[in-house]
Amino acid sequence: MRNLGKWGLVCLLAGALAGPLAALGAEFDYANFNQEVGLRFAYGKTYSKADVRLYSLLPRWGLFLIRPGQTTLGGLGLAFVVEGIVSVASAEETGFEIGFTPMFQLSYPLTKGVLLFLEGGAGIISESINSPALAHAFNFTPQVGAGVDIALAPRWGLTFAYRFRHSSNAGLYNENPAFNVNFLQMGLTYYY
Secondary structure, three states: HHHHHHHHHHHHHHHHHHHHHHHHHOOOOOHHHOOOEEEEEEEEEEEEOOOOOOEEEEEEEEEEEEEOOOOOOOOEEEEEEEEEEEEEOOOOOOEEEEEEEEEEEEEEEEEEEEEEEEEEEEEEEEEOOOOOOOOOOOEEEEEEEEEEEEEEOOOEEEEEEEEEEEOOOOOOOOOOOEEEEEEEEEEEEEEE
């Protein structure tokens, strides 16, 4: 419950920044864009079995299937996104993970320059984390998250997001020490 309070505080802070920052991107308009490319930085921490902290880079590319703000789905937008992940893991010893995740993103424009979104998908990842309580080598990563994108300039957005990720080998091997991670993310997105 204490963690929910922290996430709520982060969301409130992002919302408080949304108004002043949105003025910077006054000419921002989702109707002008078909694709996005971006980079997010993430901090994640496991909350079961072992204490592992992840410091991640998440390069991403997305294609709007339905642009936010159109009347097709009552203003909801739909995008297909492919996101990579490269992480340094801090556990008993330093480790790493590398992989990618195809996702769908459902979005709703709060204002012309503020976009709320939900995203989720399932990817694959290779992990080398020295902890007996965690899965190793090849794993699957179903995940879901939410966030806000705030216009900074006519084509640039600042992103704040939360993501929950599960990691396990889906029963491919007898040993399947699955683990879950909460991620806080911040990044930049370029729309074109």
